[in-house]
Amino acid sequence: MASNDKKRMKSLLDCVQSKLGTTQRKSNALYSIVCAATPANLRASVVFTRLKNRRLHITVTSGGAANRMRFCQRALLEACAVLPDHPEHLSIRVAPAGTVKMAPEPALRKSSREKPVMGKRAAVGLQQAAESIDDKKLSEALMRLASRTRHH
Numbered sequence: 001m002a003s004n005d006k007k008r009m010k011s012l013l014d015c016v017q018s019k020l021g022t023t024q025r026k027s028n029a030l031y032s033i034v035c036a037a038t039p040a041n042l043r044a045s046v047v048f049t050r051l052k053n054r055r056l057h058i059t060v061t062s063g064g065a066a067n068r069m070r071f072c073q074r075a076l077l078e079a080c081a082v083l084p085d086h087p088e089h090l091s092i093r094v095a096p097a098g099t100v101k102m103a104p105e106p107a108l109r110k111s112s113r114e115k116p117v118m119g120k121r122a123a124v125g126l127q128q129a130a131e132s133i134d135d136k137k138l139s140e141a142l143m144r145l146a147s148r149t150r151h152h
Helices: 003-037 040-045 063-071 073-082 120-132 134-148
Strands: 044-052 055-060 089-094
Touching: 003 044, 003 055, 003 073, 040 044, 055 063, 055 073, 063 073, 063 089, 073 089, 073 120, 120 134
Parallel strands: 055 089
Antiparallel strands: 044 055
16 A cells, blocks of 8 residues: 555544544433433433434333333423534434343332221221121122231
8 A cells, every 4th residue: 555545544544533533422422411311210221312403312221211201301302402403302212122231120119008907996897887788799898808907
């Protein structure tokens, strides 16, 4: 390769590298803005962000996350207003199955509330009512309810 060709090739590679660096910085900035405007419980669901033709494109991990992100539309667009080509519209898509390693679903929170119980007098009253009712299903339901007594 001639010296002139090497210089042109190096110049071309430098230009491409510079453009890629700029694109990467813009992409990182957009992703940071979107994540900052996203509720904490949804941030892990954001897979990809892109801004094209004044439309903010967000790709998330699941349909449920997409639905919840739609409720954040105003906040997301307002947060991106600092960008030179700020978006006017939002498009949210779900990543195709198998393309994103999903984070495990958070465990369901266990209730700290105890199962409701009632006092002995209330239970006796329900039992008496159950015994005097002709409707078998209603009587059975009242007996189940009466079984929730405190055992002291």
